Amino acid sequence: MGQHAVSNALRIRDEIEPGSNAAGYDALARHNEDGSHSLSVLVRGVHCAACIQKIEGTLKRLPEVRAARLNFSTGRLTVEWSGAADSADAYVRAVEALGYEVHPFDAKDEESAVKSEERFLLLCLGVAGFAAGNIMLLSVGVWASTAETMGMATRDFLHWVSALIALPTILFSGRVFFRSALRALSAGHTNMDVPISLALMLAGGMSLFEVLNHGEHVYFDSAVMLIFFLLIGRYLDFRARKNARNAASDLLGSLSGFALVVEGGKIRRMPVRDVKEGMMVRVAAGEKFSVDGVVAEGASMVDTSLVTGETVPREITPGADVYAGTLNLDAPVTLRVEKAAEDSLLAEIIRLMEQAGQGHARYVRLADRAARLYTPVVHLFALGAFLGWWLIGGLVWQDSLMIAITVLIITCPCALGLAVPVVQVLATGRLMKRGVIVKSGDALERLSGIDMALLDKTGTLTLGRPALDGSYEEAHLQLVASLAAHSTHPLSRAMVRSYNGGMLEIADIKEHPGKGLEGRYKGKTIRLGSRAWCGDKKAASSDKMELWLQIGKGKPIAFYFTDYLREDSARTIENLKQAGITPWMVSGDREEVVEKTAQNCGIDEFYAAQTPPQKFEILESLRAQGHTVLMVGDGLNDAPVLAGADVSMAPGSAIDLAQNAADIIFMGDQLAPVFETYNTARRTQMLVKQNFALAIAYNIIAIPMALAGLVTPLVAALAMSGSSLLVIANSFRLRWRG
Secondary structure, three states, rough: OOHHHHHHHHHOOOOOOOOOOOOHHHHEEEEEEOEEEEEEEEOOOOOOHHHHHHHHHHHEEEEEEEEEOOOOOOOEEEEEEEEOHHHHHHHHHHHOOOOOOOEEEEEEHHHHHHHHHHHHHHHHHHHHHOOOOHHHHHHHHHOOHHHHHHHHHHHHHHHHHHHHHHHHHHHOOOHHHHHHHHHHHHHOOOOHHHHHHHHHHHHHHHHHHHHHOOOOOOOHHHHHHHHHHHHHHHHHHHHHHHOOOOHHHHHHHHHOOOEEEEOOOOEEEEEEHOOOOOEEOOOOOOOOOOOOOEEEEEEEEEEEEEEEEEEOOEEEOOHHHEEOOEEEOOOOEEEEEOOOOHOOOOHHHHHHHHHHHOOOOOOHHHHHHHHHHHHHHHHHHHHHHHHHHHHHHOOOOHHHHHHHHHHHHHHHHHHHHOOHHHHHHHHHHHHHHHHHHEEOOOOOHHHOOOEEEEEHHOOOOOOOOOOEEOOHHHHHHHHHHHOOOOOOOHHHHHHHHHHHOOOOOOOEEEEOOEEEEEEEOOOEEEEEEEHHHHHHOOOOOOOOEEEEEOOOOOOOOEEEOOOOOOOHHHHHHHHHHHHHOOOEEEOOOOOHHHHHHHHHHHEEEEEEOOOHHHHHHHHHHHOOOOOEEEOOOOOHHHHHHHHHHOOEEOOOOOOOHHHHHEEEEEEOOHHHHHHHHHHHHHHHHHHHHHHHHHHHHHHHHHHHHHOOOOOOOOHHHHHHHHHHHHHHHOOOHHOOOO
């Protein structure tokens, strides 16, 4: 299947034909930080798992291709390769050689194409439905009487009227299947529309032959009803995929349109795609931020629910970070652009959503293998049924051919192809609305099987935003805040946040890595840092975080901080326990602090003062004991464990390295998304198994009945469409649960 396309692509790699549709895609290739390139394009004509497997399999066999993922719901194909950008044209040609249409990915063009496809399907469905209703009225008259009763001439007349209705309907409404089959065959391949098209042409052609020869039985009604029911299934499948892509499409809308750019005191409109890092952008009240940036002027309240899942508006003032997709509620603000629209957090969320929509889960691979065998097996079955009933069973060739047509219809693997993708798309979309981003397609499958959870403390069980705890002299607070303002350490930042007064001028400020800050004020050396460097080493240990201030040779003064737990940490831990998951805490913090946090959360087993290698050893020992482990963390020291765990999650506040290593990212200040995602994963896997059972049961029952001649083409069309609709309806139970 793929060798022909591979050899073509290799030949095309160095010579793109002049005027080819594939030429020029190198300009759309995106340069990645590691030197590789990636390309996102829209592929049309994808209807099942076999199409996905065919496209991805062909691309992955090409030189330098690292990854190729085709999203079932959106039709967006992303290819990543290690070579030069001009290889993009060859990869597009390889997909076109398989019989699919490839277009540059553009949100507006995609929306227009979706509307056009929906109108086309509805028109074909309407024509088929109108024809089916009328032709069945004629067929009832033929069925209810005999040639002797109504006369040969009357019967032939009714057959000719049926032909005049059915044949144009087959040619018009059947274009949905004929076009797809023709593209595949012209490229030297097949797809599931080839047997359907063959069945339609055989039924219509044989019926016309019978009319011309004054035959008693024609099957125009079966052919038209077949098209009608197939189009119902195709349209409902299209609607399911259209609804599933709405979440990503809504987000994409936030990255389009115009921005008001401030240049030289003047404001001008500029397309969002042209806004670059460092520009100043004005955002009015009621508008969405289209880029990531830092507030330079103004103050307002913003609705961050689209990106973070939080429903409570957040206040922003100069210096605050804002993200594309959030809504400015109160007053106009000016922000300095930190990331262009295509590099923003929202753009990354969209890419991650589409990447997860069709993943390499175990059930996806199973469906791919089954769909790959479909075409040769079904044609052999149909040919065997025809020859067996004609040569051995003693039936006339017309009846034998109708049995073969029934086999072609009833064995369509639509239900099997839809069993996994529909559930995955609905699950990732459902979680996205709750502020959870699933990066890996098989993450939910792996999450559903965990029995252990390792959780970091700071920034995971806690908010990761320490706050000053206790009351202190105003003069000391001012001095500490003035010195701490020159450090990026979390406790220094917390100190600055807690003091709202004016700052002092500190001279000769130096930072001593791993120790603290030093400066001079009113002729005295002042130090702010750890207990070991400038604190009272004899003071009693505290279960709180601490900073020590020493003024000259005076007695050190301790400032204590508390990193408050996420408000639902204890409840989430209890939920995990009730689900049979054992939670452990692994932290690099001090023993006293970790123990207190564990007690407050209800965690029985904890490890303190752990280095990254030690955390990884704990993970490896658990896995060696046969446990399936979830890791939840946010820091640099968590990254190795996040990457090595069976499945991993990170909060949206985590550093980039931790987010890159994690399979799932959750937004907001709640820990509840961890347990909610686990519940969704369990339910998703249950629905996938049910879908597979339904698809397999359908084939076990339907295929033998078709081969035995117990099913008519009309019943076969109903059964095949019904099986697909049943799988889709079962998948939507995930959404109905809320």
